[in-house]
Amino acid sequence: MNDLKIKKRHSWQLFSKQDFIELIKFRDLLYTLIKRDVYVVYKQSVVGFGWAVIKPLVQMVIFTFLFTYIAKVQMDDDSVPYMIFNFVALVPFTYFSSALTASTSSLISNESFITKVYFPRLIIPLVPIIAKLVDFGIAMIVLGFMIFYYYQTQPGSININENILFLPLLILILIVFSFGISLWFSALAIQYRDLNQIVTFLAQFMMYAAPIVWPFSRLKEISQNIELWIGIEGTAKAFEKIYSFFPLAGVIEGFRVCLIGGAAYSSMPWDLIINGSIMSLFLLISGVYFFRSKESIFADVA
Amino acid sequence: MENETVIKVEGLSKRYRIGLKEEMHDSLAASITAFIKSPFKSFRKLKNLSSFDGEGEDVFWALKNVSFEIKKGDALAIVGMNGAGKSTLLKILSRITEPTTGEISIKGRVASLLEVGTGFHSDLTGRENIFLNGTILGMTRKEINQKMDEIIEFSGVQKFIDTPVKRYSSGMRVRLAFSVAAHLDPEILIIDEVLAVGDYEFQNKCIGKMQDVAKGGKTILFVSHNMAAISQLCSRAILLKQGEKIADGTVSEIIDAYKNANIQHQSDFGFVKLPPNEDLPFQLLELSLKNKQNEVLNHFEHTEEINVSLRFKITKTSPNYYINLTLRNQNEVAVFTTTDEDYTEGYAAGNLTEGEYTYNFTIPAKLLAPSKYNIDLFFCNRFYPIVQQFKSLLNIEIIDSKTLRGKKQLYRNDAIVAPEIIWTLATTNPK
Numbered sequence: 230m231n232d233l234k235i236k237k238r239h240s241w242q243l244f245s246k247q248d249f250i251e252l253i254k255f256r257d258l259l260y261t262l263i264k265r266d267v268y269v270v271y272k273q274s275v276v277g278f279g280w281a282v283i284k285p286l287v288q289m290v291i292f293t294f295l296f297t298y299i300a301k302v303q304m305d306d307d308s309v310p311y312m313i314f315n316f317v318a319l320v321p322f323t324y325f326s327s328a329l330t331a332s333t334s335s336l337i338s339n340e341s342f343i344t345k346v347y348f349p350r351l352i353i354p355l356v357p358i359i360a361k362l363v364d365f366g367i368a369m370i371v372l373g374f375m376i377f378y379y380y381q382t383q384p385g386s387i388n389i390n391e392n393i394l395f396l397p398l399l400i401l402i403l404i405v406f407s408f409g410i411s412l413w414f415s416a417l418a419i420q421y422r423d424l425n426q427i428v429t430f431l432a433q434f435m436m437y438a439a440p441i442v443w444p445f446s447r448l449k450e451i452s453q454n455i456e457l458w459i460g461i462e463g464t465a466k467a468f469e470k471i472y473s474f475f476p477l478a479g480v481i482e483g484f485r486v487c488l489i490g491g492a493a494y495s496s497m498p499w500d501l502i503i504n505g506s507i508m509s510l511f512l513l514i515s516g517v518y519f520f521r522s523k524e525s526i527f528a529d530v531a
Numbered sequence: 532m533e534n535e536t537v538i539k540v541e542g543l544s545k546r547y548r549i550g551l552k553e554e555m556h557d558s559l560a561a562s563i564t565a566f567i568k569s570p571f572k573s574f575r576k577l578k579n580l581s582s583f584d585g586e587g588e589d590v591f592w593a594l595k596n597v598s599f600e601i602k603k604g605d606a607l608a609i610v611g612m613n614g615a616g617k618s619t620l621l622k623i624l625s626r627i628t629e630p631t632t633g634e635i636s637i638k639g640r641v642a643s644l645l646e647v648g649t650g651f652h653s654d655l656t657g658r659e660n661i662f663l664n665g666t667i668l669g670m671t672r673k674e675i676n677q678k679m680d681e682i683i684e685f686s687g688v689q690k691f692i693d694t695p696v697k698r699y700s701s702g703m704r705v706r707l708a709f710s711v712a713a714h715l716d717p718e719i720l721i722i723d724e725v726l727a728v729g730d731y732e733f734q735n736k737c738i739g740k741m742q743d744v745a746k747g748g749k750t751i752l753f754v755s756h757n758m759a760a761i762s763q764l765c766s767r768a769i770l771l772k773q774g775e776k777i778a779d780g781t782v783s784e785i786i787d788a789y790k791n792a793n794i795q796h797q798s799d800f801g802f803v804k805l806p807p808n809e810d811l812p813f814q815l816l817e818l819s820l821k822n823k824q825n826e827v828l829n830h831f832e833h834t835e836e837i838n839v840s841l842r843f844k845i846t847k848t849s850p851n852y853y854i855n856l857t858l859r860n861q862n863e864v865a866v867f868t869t870t871d872e873d874y875t876e877g878y879a880a881g882n883l884t885e886g887e888y889t890y891n892f893t894i895p896a897k898l899l900a901p902s903k904y905n906i907d908l909f910f911c912n913r914f915y916p917i918v919q920q921f922k923s924l925l926n927i928e929i930i931d932s933k934t935l936r937g938k939k940q941l942y943r944n945d946a947i948v949a950p951e952i953i954w955t956l957a958t959t960n961p962k
Contacts, residue, residue, distance in 0.1 A: 232636045232637065232638055233636065233637040233641075234634060234635070234636050235623065235624070235626060235629075235630065235634065235636075235637065236629075236630060236633065236634040236635070237629050237630060237631065237632065238629065239589070255666075255669075257666045257670075257671045257672045258666040258669075260666075260672070261662050261663050261666045261672070262663070262666075263657075264659075265652055265655060265663055268654075268655065268659075269654050269655070270752060271654060272654045273654070274602075311827070339650075341646075341650065342648060342649060342650055342667060343627070344622075344627060345627065345645045345646045345649045346627070346643070346645070346649050346650075346667050346668065347625050347626035347627055348667065348669070419578055420578075421574075422578055514533040525628070526629075526631040528622065528627045528628040529547065529628055530577075
C-alpha cells in the first residue's frame with residue numbers, strides 16, 4: 230500500500246505520472262459527468278437534440294441572407310453555394326464556441342463538487358469539451374445530408390476527394406484548441422467571474438475573425454489594407470504569419486477542402502494546419518500547467 | 532498490523548484571507564472616483580484571495596500547527612465550537628484544499644462525506660444519481676452496479692428509483708444520498724455532521740451503519756456536535772479551539788474538556804451554566820440533567836429517570852415569581868410543562884427570600900418516546916413581562932436500546948409518549 234502525502238505542492242510538481250494515473254482512475258466519473266451533461270441539456274425540451282441542428286442552421290440561413298443579398302461577399306468559386314460554404318465552417322465553429330462557453334463556466338457551476346469532494350479537477354473543464362461533441366456529431370450528420378443534396382442537384386458544386394481522410398485530424402486539432410483555451414479560461418473564471426462575460430465577446434469576435442462568413446483568400450486583401458493603414462512595410466506579411474497561428478483558420482479551411490473540394494479547395498492548407506496545431510498544443514500544455522497551478526486555490530476562492 | 536498508523540498529521544496550518552469591510556463614501560465626488568477606481572481595487576482584492584504578501588489584518592489562520600496520529604481501526608471524533616477549524620481540517624484531509632504548511636500521510640483508500648448528496652442533479656432519476664454521486668465519491672461504475680440493489684434497498688425509495696429526483700421529498704433525497712455513501716466501503720471514512728439530516732429513525736439507521744463500518748476494522752474520522760452520536764461511535768477524540776489542538780484523549784475526557792472550555796454554549800451536553808446578571812432580580816444560574824449514576828448527559832435510555840437540577844438566584848423578592856419548564860418535541864409540540872408551584876407548598880419561588888437555591892426534580896423513566904426534545908425554561912413574574920426566557924436551552928435525546936420494544940420495528944414511531952403499558956392475557960374460550 231502506498232502512502233498518500235498531502236502537503237503544499239511546489240511548482241515543479243504540477244503534473245506528474247501519479248496525476249495521470251489518478252486521472253485514469255477517475256474515468257468513470259468523467260463518463261457519468263459527460264452523460265449527465267448530454268442528458269440534462271435537452272431534458273424537458275420539446276425539440277430535444279433537434280436544437281443541436283437548429284442553432285447552426287438558423288445561423289447559416291441568416292448569414293446566407295446577409296452575405297448573399299445584402300452585403301455580397303466575393304466568392305472564390307461561384308459554383309459553390311454560399312449555404313454550404315458557410316455551414317461547413319459553422320459546424321466546427323459552433324462546437325468551439327459552445328464548448329468554450331460551457332467549459333469556462335464549468336468550475337463555477339460545479340462549485341459544490343469543488344468545495345465538497347476531491348477528484349482530479351481537470352475532469353471538470355474536460356466534460357463539456359467531450360459532451361459538446363455529441364451536438365457536433367449531430368450537426369455533422371445534417372451537414373452530410375446537405376452535401377449529399379447539393380451533390381445530387383447541382384453537379385460540380387461538391388467534389389468529395391481523398392482529403393476527407395484528414396477530417397479526423399482536423400477535428401482533433403479543434404478539440405485540442407478548445408480544451409487548451411478552456412483550461413486557461415475556466416481556471417481564471419473561478420477567481421475572476423468577469424471571464425464569463427469576456428468569453429461571450431471573444432466567441433463573437435472569433436466568429437468574424439475566422440474565415441466563416443468570408444473566404445480565406447480575402448485575407449491577402451485585408452492584410453494589405455492593414456499595411457496601407459499603418460504605413461509600415463512588411464505589416465501585411467507579419468499579419469498573415471500571425472494569423473496562420475489561429476487554429477480555427479486551418480480547421481475551417483481544412484474542412485472546406487475535405488468536404489467541398491473543387492478548384493477553390495483543391496489542396497489541404499498545410500501551413501495553416503501545422504501552425505494551428507503548434508498553437509493548439511502550446512495552449513493545451515500551458516493550459517494544463519496553469520490550471521494545475523491554480524487548482525489548489527479553487528476551493529478557497531470559489 | 533493492527534496498530535499501524537494510517538493517518539499521520541504533522542504541523543498542519545492553513546491560512547485564509549478574509550474580506551475586509553467595504554469603505555463608505557460620503558460625497559458624490561468620492562463615490563465617482565471610487566467607482567472609476569473600483570475595477571482596479573476589485574482586481575487587487577480578487578488577486579489577494581490567493582496571494583499572501585505580508586500579513587495584513589485580514590489574514591486568518593484557520594488551523595495552527597495541528598498534529599495527531601490515527602491508528603488502523605480507530606474511530607476518532609473531532610470536537611470544537613463553530614469556527615474551531617474542524618471543517619478546514621477535514622477539507623485538507625480529503626484533499627479539497629491544500630495546507631499552507633505541514634504534511635499529512637495517509638495509508639489506504641479514503642472516502643470523505645462532507646455533504647450528503649454532492650452532485651445530485653434534480654433532472655436525473657434516482658438510479659442515474661446513484662451513478663453520479665457514487666462516481667464523484669470515487670466508486671467505479673462496476674462497483675456501483677454490483678451494489679445497486681443493496682443501495683436501493685437501504686434507501687427505502689425503491690418505488691421512485693426511476694423518477695427524477697426533483698419529484699422527491701427532501702427526506703427521500705437524503706436517504707438516497709446517504710445510502711450511496713454508506714456503501715462506499717473505504718478503508719478510511721471521513722464524515723462531517725452529515726447525520727444532522729433526515730428523520731430520527733433514519734438517523735439511527737445511519738449511526739448503526741457507521742457502527743458496523745467501525746466494527747469492520749475501518750478507520751473513521753467524525754466531526755459532529757451531536758455528543759450522543761460521538762459517544763456511540765468513537766473511542767478517541769481531539770478538541771480544537773481557534774485552530775489549535777488543545778486536547779487529545781478518550782471521548783469522555785474530551786467531552787468533559789469541551790464542556791469546561793465552553794461555558795457559554797453547552798446545549799449539546801445536558802448542562803448550562805450562566806454568569807450572574809446583576810440587573811436581574813430573579814435568574815437562572817445553572818441547569819443540568821443527570822442519570823442515576825450522577826453523570827451529566829444529554830442522552831438517556833428510555834428506561835432511565837432524568838434528574839433535573841436547577842440552580843437560581845433571587846436578589847429582590849416578589850410573591851409573583853414562578854419558574855416554568857417545558858419540554859417540546861421536534862415538531863414544536865409541548866410534551867409536558869411543569870412549574871415550581873405545581874406540587875410545592877411553601878417553597879415555591881414566590882415564597883423565598885433573597886439567596887441562591889437549587890430545585891431538583893425527576894422526569895420519570897419510561898415516559899418519553901425515543902426521539903429528540905428541547906427544553907424551554909421561563910423565569911416568570913406574574914402580571915409582568917417574563918424575567919428570563921430560554922428557548923431550546925438544552926437538547927435531549929431519548930434512546931431505546933434496552934427494551935424489547937426498542938429492538939423491534941414499530942408500527943408507529945411518531946407517538947409522543949411511550950409509557951410502560953403491559954398487556955396481560957386471559958384465555959376466555961379454552962378449547
